Amino acid sequence: xxxxxxxxxxxxxxxxxxxxxxxxxxxxxxxxxxxxxxxxxxxxxxxxxxxxxxxxxxxxxxxxxxxxxxxxxxxxxxxxxxxxxxxxxxxxxxxxxxxxxxxxxxxxxxxxxxxxxxxxxxxxxxxxxxxxxxxxxxxxxxxxxxxxxxxxxxxxxxxxxxxxxxxxxxxxxxxxxxxxxxxxxxxxxxxxxxxxxxxxxxxxxxxxxxxxxxxxxxxxxxxxxxxxxxxxxxxxxxxxxxxxxxxxxxxxxxxxxxxxxxxxxxxxxxxxxxxxxxxxxxxxxxxxxxxxxxxxxxxxxxxxxxxxxxxxxxxxxxxxxxxxxxxxxxxxxxxxxxxxxxxxxxxxxxxxxxxxxxxxxxxxxxxxxxxxxxxxxxxxxxxxxxxxxxxxxxxxxxxxxxxxxxxxxxxxxxxxxxxxxxxxxxxxxxxxxxxxxxxxxxxxxxxxxxxxxxxxxxxxxxxxxxxxxxxxxxxxxxxxxxxxxxxxxxxxx
Amino acid sequence: xxxxxxxxxxxxxxxxxxxxxxxxxxxxxxxxxxxxxxxxxxxxxxxxxxxxxxxxxxxxxxxxxxxxxxxxxxxxxxxxxxxxxxxxxxxxxxxxxxxxxxxxxxxxxxxxxxxxxxxxxxxxxxxxxxxxxxxxxxxxxxxxxxxxxxxxxxxxxxxxxxxxxxxxxxxxxxxxxxxxxxxxxxxxxxxxxxxxxxxxxxxxxxxxxxxxxxxxxxxxxxxxxxxxxxxxxxxxxxxxxxxxxxxxxxxxxxxxxxxxxxxxxxxxxxxxxxxxxxxxxxxxxxxxxxxxxxxxxxxxxxxxxxxxxxxxxxxxxxxxxxxxxxxxxxxxxxxxxxxxxxxxxxxxxxxxxxxxxxxxxxxxxxxxxxxxxxxxxxxxxxxxxxxxxxxxxxxxxxxxxxxxxxxxxxxxxxxxxxxxxxxxxxxxxxxxxxxxxxxxxxxxxxxxxxxxxxxxxxxxxxxxxxxxxxxxxxxxxxxxxxxxxxxxx
Numbered sequence: 001x002x003x004x005x006x007x008x009x010x011x012x013x014x015x016x017x018x019x020x021x022x023x024x025x026x027x028x029x030x031x032x033x034x035x036x037x038x039x040x041x042x043x044x045x046x047x048x049x050x051x052x053x054x055x056x057x058x059x060x061x062x063x064x065x066x067x068x069x070x071x072x073x074x075x076x077x078x079x080x081x082x083x084x085x086x087x088x089x090x091x092x093x094x095x096x097x098x099x100x101x102x103x104x105x106x107x108x109x110x111x112x113x114x115x116x117x118x119x120x121x122x123x124x125x126x127x128x129x130x131x132x133x134x135x136x137x138x139x140x141x142x143x144x145x146x147x148x149x150x151x152x153x154x155x156x157x158x159x160x161x162x163x164x165x166x167x168x169x170x171x172x173x174x175x176x177x178x179x180x181x182x183x184x185x186x187x188x189x190x191x192x193x194x195x196x197x198x199x200x201x202x203x204x205x206x207x208x209x210x211x212x213x214x215x216x217x218x219x220x221x222x223x224x225x226x227x228x229x230x231x232x233x234x235x236x237x238x239x240x241x242x243x244x245x246x247x248x249x250x251x252x253x254x255x256x257x258x259x260x261x262x263x264x265x266x267x268x269x270x271x272x273x274x275x276x277x278x279x280x281x282x283x284x285x286x287x288x289x290x291x292x293x294x295x296x297x298x299x300x301x302x303x304x305x306x307x308x309x310x311x312x313x314x315x316x317x318x319x320x321x322x323x324x325x326x327x328x329x330x331x332x333x334x335x336x337x338x339x340x341x342x343x344x345x346x347x348x349x350x351x352x353x354x355x356x357x358x359x360x361x362x363x364x365x366x367x368x369x370x371x372x373x374x375x376x377x378x379x380x381x382x383x384x385x386x387x388x389x390x391x392x393x394x395x396x397x398x399x400x401x402x403x404x405x406x407x408x409x410x411x412x413x414x415x416x417x418x419x420x421x422x423x424x425x426x427x428x429x430x431x432x433x434x435x436x437x438x439x440x441x442x443x444x445x446x447x448x449x450x451x452x453x454x455x456x457x458x459x460x461x462x463x464x465x466x467x468x469x470x471x472x473x474x475x476x477x478x479x480x481x482x483x484x485x486x487x488x489x490x491x492x493x
Numbered sequence: 494x495x496x497x498x499x500x501x502x503x504x505x506x507x508x509x510x511x512x513x514x515x516x517x518x519x520x521x522x523x524x525x526x527x528x529x530x531x532x533x534x535x536x537x538x539x540x541x542x543x544x545x546x547x548x549x550x551x552x553x554x555x556x557x558x559x560x561x562x563x564x565x566x567x568x569x570x571x572x573x574x575x576x577x578x579x580x581x582x583x584x585x586x587x588x589x590x591x592x593x594x595x596x597x598x599x600x601x602x603x604x605x606x607x608x609x610x611x612x613x614x615x616x617x618x619x620x621x622x623x624x625x626x627x628x629x630x631x632x633x634x635x636x637x638x639x640x641x642x643x644x645x646x647x648x649x650x651x652x653x654x655x656x657x658x659x660x661x662x663x664x665x666x667x668x669x670x671x672x673x674x675x676x677x678x679x680x681x682x683x684x685x686x687x688x689x690x691x692x693x694x695x696x697x698x699x700x701x702x703x704x705x706x707x708x709x710x711x712x713x714x715x716x717x718x719x720x721x722x723x724x725x726x727x728x729x730x731x732x733x734x735x736x737x738x739x740x741x742x743x744x745x746x747x748x749x750x751x752x753x754x755x756x757x758x759x760x761x762x763x764x765x766x767x768x769x770x771x772x773x774x775x776x777x778x779x780x781x782x783x784x785x786x787x788x789x790x791x792x793x794x795x796x797x798x799x800x801x802x803x804x805x806x807x808x809x810x811x812x813x814x815x816x817x818x819x820x821x822x823x824x825x826x827x828x829x830x831x832x833x834x835x836x837x838x839x840x841x842x843x844x845x846x847x848x849x850x851x852x853x854x855x856x857x858x859x860x861x862x863x864x865x866x867x868x869x870x871x872x873x874x875x876x877x878x879x880x881x882x883x884x885x886x887x888x889x890x891x892x893x894x895x896x897x898x899x900x901x902x903x904x905x906x907x908x909x910x911x912x913x914x915x916x917x918x919x920x921x922x923x924x925x926x927x928x929x930x931x932x933x934x935x936x937x938x939x940x941x942x943x944x945x946x947x948x949x950x951x952x953x954x955x956x957x958x959x960x961x962x963x964x965x966x967x968x969x970x971x972x973x974x975x976x977x978x979x980x981x982x
Contacts, residue, residue, distance in 0.1 A: 394631075394633075395626060395630050395631065396627045396631070400630075407671055408671050408674070412675055423665065427657070427660055430656065431657075434656065477559050478560060485561055
């Protein structure tokens with residue numbers, strides 16, 4: 001083969017790689033295009049940037065579906081980016097969630113001085129989360145985690161005039177930097193032991209490495225990813241950041257880093273430590289049990305619905321982690337994780353959409369602000385009841401099928417005790433979910449305090465989409481379950 | 494025609510329709526609810542006509558739902574399902590006639606009643622564990638809101654307690670379902686195949702855990718002492734139609750599950766625990782009767798007699814599960830237990846309606862304050878007397894043949910247990926006669942002389958139940974021939 005032919009083959013290879021990477025490309029274009037558009041458009045037209053970013057998110061999801069159906073899975077960029085079922089499913093979830101978040105955020109950021117840039121940063125965060133979920137290489141994990149943290153800090157502190165927002169961003173920044181640094185330190189051990197940054201090579205090297213070093217480094221890696229997923233004991237930032245950040249950002253933060261962190265754990269652990277070596281499945285199961293228990297117990301005492309949802313999201317992270325813990329022992333573990341992530345994303349966005357609508361109207365997100373909501377806004381209340389019952393895990397909603405899947409995986413993997421712990425936790429969670437539902441449905445309407453501000457079309461659409469998804473993913477669970485079952489991990493055994 | 498699917502989906506679709514009706518159509522919710530519940534009744538009547546009592550599980554309607562997990566929309570009837578569905582559709586028509594909450598019936602009330610009806614029917618008809626569990630939990634949510642929205646003073650507390658207990662019961666059931674799913678080869682939620690396969694047959698500790706998970710869930714729903722403490726609160730605080738449906742239909746879900754799952758799918762484990770379960774049933778029967786004896790609140794009294802009557806059902810089912818029982822006695826016990834579920838449903842529903850009527854008139858249900866009611870309210874007094882006698886097990890009325898069959902069946906395995914259980918009947922006889930004497934006979938105080946007798950809608954709600962009470966007592970064959978447990982157990 002002469003040089004020209006080699007060059008030509010390489011060029012074709014790269015071109016086909018581009019097609020494989022198109023879902024990620026759509027998110028990059030979302031971020032870059034948003035910056036350019038934001039500069040070009042006048043202030044009162046910045047909403048168009050939002051529409052563009054939302055559209056790009058949806059195209060990323062569509063491209064992910066297209067790549068999956070058209071080409072299947074492969075690793076690309078010399079094995080750095082793994083475009084497998086897991087990655088594509090997650091890009092799909094992130095794409096739709098991102099578009100819904102843009103719609104949620106529009107009323108809050110409309111008319112602020114950097115509206116266009118807000119959407120750009122949001123797109124950058126989505127891109128980082130997508131890459132983190134697809135990384136087959138520890139250098140890329142470190143890089144994407146950094147980008148995700150950076151863009152999340154900016155989003156959390158977007159309302160610069162708000163003291164609480166600043167506090168939230170700073171807190172997130174400090175915690176995030178420390179946890180991220182710990183992870184990079186741990187990854188450096190892995191690199192040292194394996195002589196490669198590729199996860200497959202690390203998985204081959206770690207079994208022969210000194211046990212102590214492997215344990216310490218793995219714990220450090222779990223710290224970094226666990227912080228993103230707000231697993232106990234790395235969850236302390238969650239309630240304060242959720243409360244301080246602008247609510248639409250909180251909604252996104254409750255989905256995006258959690259999805260990315262859990263998926264990265266699901267990718268890293270089975271590959272770096274094949275065959276459940278060092279008992280990581282049990283260790284992760286214990287973290288899951290502690291996370292759901294502490295999250296639920298802390299949520300009981302919250303009177304602010306945003307903080308309540310923050311602790312609820314910690315508890316949900318515990319349930320989600322059951323899927324990761326079961327991965328080694330059961331084929332059902334990974335599909336359970338993917339299904340539950342989608343169900344959780346839909347449900348939590350619906351819940352936050354209602355809280356946002358209520359907060360915009362009454363100026364408060366305390367439980368008291370929800371009293372009598374049923375009389376004033378029956379449709380919001382329906383969304384609230386459905387999303388909270390889905391978080392509780394009642395059928396036929398998405399959250400139920402998610403729980404069914406993770407329970408099934410846990411029992412199949414021989415971790416029935418974890419399923420029992422999760423059941424007990426579900427009972428505890430009833431109390432705080434009902435603490436919001438009950439006054440909303442049962443109490444007489446409270447006196448109008450604030451100026452009623454109607455939900456904008458964007459917010460109403462986001463609310464409707466997320467709520468319909470919450471119900472539909474449960475009642476018509478087959479397509480997503482089928483997808484989740486196809487979300488195999490490439491590279492692992 | 495898929496009559497079973499129609500029976501389930503008509504109320505559910507009607508619930509959705511009611512929810513989106515414009516608010517100004519004030520008469521529509523009640524009309525839709527009545528129409529839908531009558532249609533469901535008609536569907537079950539057709540099913541009753543098509544049913545062949547000798548053939549066991551039949552009239553299967555099946556559609557793939559979630560193939561990844563082998564979940565289907567799978568409905569079918571056997572004698573037990575059909576008898577309980579018939580009870581369900583009748584009680585819902587009457588509950589709609591009586592109404593819940595403010596008049597005219599609101600959209601929310603109509604939608605919740607219809608949602609509850611659809612879910613209850615789906616539960617009794619489901620032959621797929623996924624659907625079974627979904628229906629179980631949807632009834633929980635619908636009933637929670639019925640109690641919490643239109644109950645009496647302490648409704649929120651009672652509703653929360655109801656939700657909590659039932660959720661605590663339903664989650665072990667979910668774990669048990671998953672365990673059966675994983676144990677079956679190939680994995681399946683198909684209840685008919687699970688009953689056939691008995692995947693955990695003879696499998697020691699694992700089977701025991703699964704048995705206990707299901708048992709605790711169903712025992713809370715039934716309720717069996719010591720899991721009963723939610724019941725008095727919920728029954729007393731619920732609105733009248735809510736109490737009627739709760740005691741008349743929802744309690745039966747517990748005993749239905751015990752037969753359908755524990756007895757049919759885990760017979761070996763049940764045989765091992767038959768005696769302890771029977772003893773819990775005896776304790777429930779006696780405890781319920783004794784505590785009822787001490788009540789002066791009529792609703793509370795009826796609530797505790799429910800614990801007593803459901804205790805008999807538990808004893809009967811446990812006897813059928815015991816290893817040493819003869820085939821005839823086993824059939825007697827289960828036929829009796831299912832007939833008792835139906836009879837208790839009819840009689841208790843009548844009693845709760847009647848308790849509600851006196852509440853709306855006298856603003857009290859305290860038997861110590863009421864007296865001589867038979868004079869101002871002769872019709873009411875007569876209806877109450879019939880219902881009381883039926884509930885204490887008088888021959889010729891609904892519960893007598895059922896309880897007799899249960900005792901005969903139990904006597905075959907554990908004569909001593911049967912003998913002790915009969916004491917429960919003696920106590921309930923005493924307490925009902927005492928209540929009748931206190932509140933209805935004797936001098937009528939000044940304040941009660943002006944009470945008006947029952948009429949109109951009230952009669953329409955309760956008279957059919959009294960007629961059924963007598964009919965079941967005189968011709969128990971009507972239902973027993975359909976139940977015919979020999980064909981499906």
